Amino acid sequence: MSALVEKLVGEETGGKAEPDWLVEARREARRALMRDGFPDARTEDWKYTSLKLLEKRSLTESEGTEREPLPDLPAGGLVLDFFNGRLQVPDDLPAGVRIYPLREAQGPKGLVGDYGGREAAFAWLNTARFEEGWVLDIQRELSEPVLLVSRTTADFSGVVHPRLTVRLAPDASAQLVEMQLGQGSGLCNWLTGIELGRDSRLDHCRLQHAGNDSLLIQRNDVTVAGGGRYNWISVDLGGRLGRHDLNIDLIEAEAGCQVDGVFVADGRAHLDHHTRIDHRVGPSYSEENFRGLLSGRSRGVFNGKIVVHKGADGSASEMNNANLLLSEHAEIDTKPELEIYADEVTAAHGATVGQLDSDALFYLQSRGIPASQARMLLKQAFARTIVEKVRPEAFRDDWLERLAGVVE
Amino acid sequence: MLKIENLHVAVNGSEILRGINLEINAGEVHALMGPNGSGKSTLGYALAGREDYEITEGSVSFMGKDLEELEPEERAALGLFLAFQYPVEIPGVNNAYFLRSALNAQRKARGEEELDSVSFLKLVREAAAGLDMDDSLLKRAVNEGFSGGEKKRNEIVQMAVLQPKLAILDETDSGLDIDALQQVAEGVNQLRSSDRAFLVITHYQRLLDHLVPDYVHVLSEGRIVTSGGKDLAHRLEEKGYAWLREGGVKALEAG
Ligand SMILES: Nc1ncnc2c1ncn2[C@@H]1O[C@H](COP(=O)(O)OP(=O)(O)OP(=O)(O)O)[C@@H](O)[C@H]1O
Ligand SMILES: [Mg+2]
Numbered sequence: 001m002s003a004l005v006e007k008l009v010g011e012e013t014g015g016k017a018e019p020d021w022l023v024e025a026r027r028e029a030r031r032a033l034m035r036d037g038f039p040d041a042r043t044e045d046w047k048y049t050s051l052k053l054l055e056k057r058s059l060t061e062s063e064g065t066e067r068e069p070l071p072d073l074p075a076g077g078l079v080l081d082f083f084n085g086r087l088q089v090p091d092d093l094p095a096g097v098r099i100y101p102l103r104e105a106q107g108p109k110g111l112v113g114d115y116g117g118r119e120a121a122f123a124w125l126n127t128a129r130f131e132e133g134w135v136l137d138i139q140r141e142l143s144e145p146v147l148l149v150s151r152t153t154a155d156f157s158g159v160v161h162p163r164l165t166v167r168l169a170p171d172a173s174a175q176l177v178e179m180q181l182g183q184g185s186g187l188c189n190w191l192t193g194i195e196l197g198r199d200s201r202l203d204h205c206r207l208q209h210a211g212n213d214s215l216l217i218q219r220n221d222v223t224v225a226g227g228g229r230y231n232w233i234s235v236d237l238g239g240r241l242g243r244h245d246l247n248i249d250l251i252e253a254e255a256g257c258q259v260d261g262v263f264v265a266d267g268r269a270h271l272d273h274h275t276r277i278d279h280r281v282g283p284s285y286s287e288e289n290f291r292g293l294l295s296g297r298s299r300g301v302f303n304g305k306i307v308v309h310k311g312a313d314g315s316a317s318e319m320n321n322a323n324l325l326l327s328e329h330a331e332i333d334t335k336p337e338l339e340i341y342a343d344e345v346t347a348a349h350g351a352t353v354g355q356l357d358s359d360a361l362f363y364l365q366s367r368g369i370p371a372s373q374a375r376m377l378l379k380q381a382f383a384r385t386i387v388e389k390v391r392p393e394a395f396r397d398d399w400l401e402r403l404a405g406v407v408e
Numbered sequence: 409m410l411k412i413e414n415l416h417v418a419v420n421g422s423e424i425l426r427g428i429n430l431e432i433n434a435g436e437v438h439a440l441m442g443p444n445g446s447g448k449s450t451l452g453y454a455l456a457g458r459e460d461y462e463i464t465e466g467s468v469s470f471m472g473k474d475l476e477e478l479e480p481e482e483r484a485a486l487g488l489f490l491a492f493q494y495p496v497e498i499p500g501v502n503n504a505y506f507l508r509s510a511l512n513a514q515r516k517a518r519g520e521e522e523l524d525s526v527s528f529l530k531l532v533r534e535a536a537a538g539l540d541m542d543d544s545l546l547k548r549a550v551n552e553g554f555s556g557g558e559k560k561r562n563e564i565v566q567m568a569v570l571q572p573k574l575a576i577l578d579e580t581d582s583g584l585d586i587d588a589l590q591q592v593a594e595g596v597n598q599l600r601s602s603d604r605a606f607l608v609i610t611h612y613q614r615l616l617d618h619l620v621p622d623y624v625h626v627l628s629e630g631r632i633v634t635s636g637g638k639d640l641a642h643r644l645e646e647k648g649y650a651w652l653r654e655g656g657v658k659a660l661e662a663g
Contacts, residue, residue, distance in 0.1 A: 019573075030596060061624055085563075097481070261537075333583065357458065357496075357498075359496045360496050360497075360498045362456075362459065362496075363492065363496040363498065364482035364493070364498070364501075364510070364551075365479065365481045365572065366456045366458075366481075366484055366489075366490055366492075367481075367506075367507075367510035367566065368478045368481050368484035368510045368511070368570070369481060369506075369509055369510050369513050369516035370479075370481050370487050370513060370514045371479065371481065374481075377506075377509070378498070378500075378501070380500070381498065381500025382502045383500075383502060384500040385499055385500045
């Protein structure tokens with residue numbers, strides 16, 4: 001048994017009374033971890049992202065610190081406040097919304113999956129170790145956004161495994177604004193499941209503005225039924241080690257998704273985004289646009305995979321990844337992958353790595369803008385084009401401001 | 409105001425300008441003509457301070473300062489403006505914000521007070537209205553998706569707001585419709601004053617009909633081969649540049 005398994009998986013905990021299906025799911029997760037262990041340099045999906053930091057840090061079991069007041073948010077909504085991994089269940093729920101512990105669900109269907117081998121170790125780990133998982137059911141069109149705030153304190157040095165499944169009933173729609181604001185040196189190992197019913201829609205905007213020491217591993221599994229629409233916009237501005245796996249399964253005809261992301265990495269940050277979109281039935285649609293802005297000694301990884309399965313005829317898919325490498329010590333590894341087994345598919349993908357546009361730089365300078373300011377403007381502009389799509393607008397403006405604070 | 413002496417400029421190691429002499433005084437309008445590839449834009453870029461445009465011989469002074477010593481933004485603050493032949497698209501940078509940053513950076517460099525957003529907006533709206541440029545273009549990203557003519561108008565709006573001492577207009581007339589040409593000419597004429605000067609690079613007589621240059625120069629293979637009054641432009645319009653190959657300026661004058 002590897003040191004990481006020993007450290008992170010630990011002993012079986014007999015805690016709350018849990019139904020048999022959940023006890024069994026947790027055992028299965030343990031078995032998977034004991035059998036396969038954690039990814040290493042030979043694990044294809046992890047070859048650029050090492051877990052050395054997790055080995056080095058003590059990552060003691062987290063102590064429950066006293067809940068601090070919620071920071072001011074740019075706008076109101078239904079707040080799901082995860083403080084050091086623990087959800088504060090909101091008192092007032094709008095009509096058509098229900099939230100309950102995962103253990104109260106009827107069974108594992110749609111809540112616990114067969115995650116895979118060692119590349120999926122953190123999903124297994126979350127399953128084995130989460131303290132309390134939650135299910136958010138949305139039955140109708142919500143007028144106010146759901147605000148998911150995930151924060152840890154500066155003295156947080158442990159490991160937490162927050163877990164949330166969001167389910168949208170047919171024809172329901174909602175905005176989900178997620179803010180990852182972890183501080184401290186501990187590890188947040190998030191698992192989110194999102195299930196979109198027929199003709200439902202979720203606009204999910206994610207901000208990661210964690211502290212320079214924070215470790216964040218996230219997996220987000222999404223299924224979209226016929227006519228459903230999932231839009232994801234992701235903005236990474238901080239963190240020490242960030243790994244995000246986004247898996248979108250378009251399981252019926254006319255399902256679609258739009259994925260936009262930008263990561264701004266500086267200092268010693270290591271940010272890794274793996275996205276996978278499966279077109280199972282045609283026609284289904286996906287569009288992906290991911291950007292990386294790397295300075296200092298930072299490292300970025302983008303792996304975007306799109307699979308158009310046999311029978312998903314008439315699907316359309318487009319993926320683009322653009323990166324700016326602004327320092328000779330920074331590094332980016334990008335790999336767009338496209339696999340097509342269907343007919344009549346329109347698909348395009350591309351990736352670029354470049355520097356700031358010298359023509360644009362000269363144009364700005366020729367108008368009187370000093371070189372350093374011109375560079376900053378262009379860097380911000382590169383990221384802005386993604387951040388500007390964020391809604392509600394109050395969050396867009398707040399995140400643009402944060403962006404301006406990070407890119408100097 | 410501008411004094412160019414025996415200027416040689418190399419781009420990526422190849423010599424493009426080969427000994428240019430030109431003096432422009434306050435209040436004057438100079439036209440620069442010449443065949444494609446003769447080095448007109450290169451001169452504009454070299455004056456504006458583009459990287460990789462290396463002065464290998466000669467000198468340029470502007471407002472009493474040696475230009476070679478100055479960064480592009482310092483030249484701009486001194487009052488040099490280049491309207492680009494091909495204005496650059498900058499996605500993600502708001503046009504109005506860009507222009508305000510430019511104006512305030514120049515003012516700051518000159519020790520003047522910065523302009524608040526209300527006064528700025530008034531200024532830029534006036535400039536845009538004078539050129540019949542739609543307000544919505546100010547809210548868009550710099551030149552992104554602008555039509556050819558819109559880009560050229562945007563250059564002139566910038567000029568009107570920045571109020572340079574010397575404006576170099578590099579083929580600002582190309583791609584403009586007839587009304588726009590007139591508006592651009594008007595824009596320039598409005599700025600004309602005894603303490604400003606213009607260097608107008610063009611292929612056509614049309615713009616010069618409105619601007620009436622004091623001097624016309626012909627650039628060929630990196631040198632000014634002849635200079636004259638506004639009539640020179642008329643003769644070029646008739647005769648083209650074949651005379652350059654057929655015996656030089658004498659052939660032009662004889663014909
Ligand atoms: N970056 C460069 N590298 C090499 N050669 C260059 C470069 N830029 C310009 N040149 C060359 O310098 C010469 C002069 O170009 P320039 O753009 O100044 O011509 P121009 O007189 O403005 O022409 P036009 O009327 O077509 O605008 C051309 O032969 C051009 O190919
Ligand atoms: Mg030219």
